[in-house]
Amino acid sequence: MTRFRFSQTPIDTVAARRELLDPSAGGFVSFEGWVRDHNEGLAVRRLEYEAFVELALKEGERILAETLKRFPIRHALCLHRIGDLAIGDLAVWVGVSASHRGEAFEACRYVIDEVKHRVPIWKKEHYLNGDSGWVNCERCAAAPHHHEEHAHPHAHRGHD
């Protein structure tokens, strides 16, 4: 069973959590990324997620394998939606079980941070004012003289 998966339909968090159960685990931490109704001053109406699935699955799996090596945890899982999402929808779910809570919190944070920076997934925001745009792509491209922004292409804030 792969530990990083895409879903075209709503993520079943109860079933996902069940995959992490382990008699040696004393704690479980999850993170849910939700579709927010605003971003960088604009009112957001809905989102579209698109992925380069073949490579995204490999890179996602690499992140989870790294996480299991780096932290003394039992299990880790990340599920990501693709397609059209509405405000309040669950876009991404990360779960980690571990013997102790400290490692579970740290590993969960590591997974979501790495996924946001490395996995080829793109988000198109549709705004209330009728505009739309690919997050992290269009403003940089529209204003190539803003070097400060270019130096930190991943500094953009997402669901967190």
Next chain:
Amino acid sequence: MQIKIQYYALMREQAGRSAETLETTAATPAQVYVELARRHPFTLPAEQLKVAVNGEFCDWTRPLSPGDAIVFIPPVAGG
């Protein structure tokens, strides 16, 4: 030689297609991007992109072979 290009997200919209086959003399993904940027209204400079060949990240100077499948990867925004 012929190579294949797949497009995603902003680049798919700017290329007006999800894939194309290119007859080219370009030897590297960097040269392919320069060639394609002449015929499509791409706004992202190569420095902001990553590139994958045959489903794996690679260097912009990786030598290309006939039939290779290239994907230019705009800044990602998962989560």
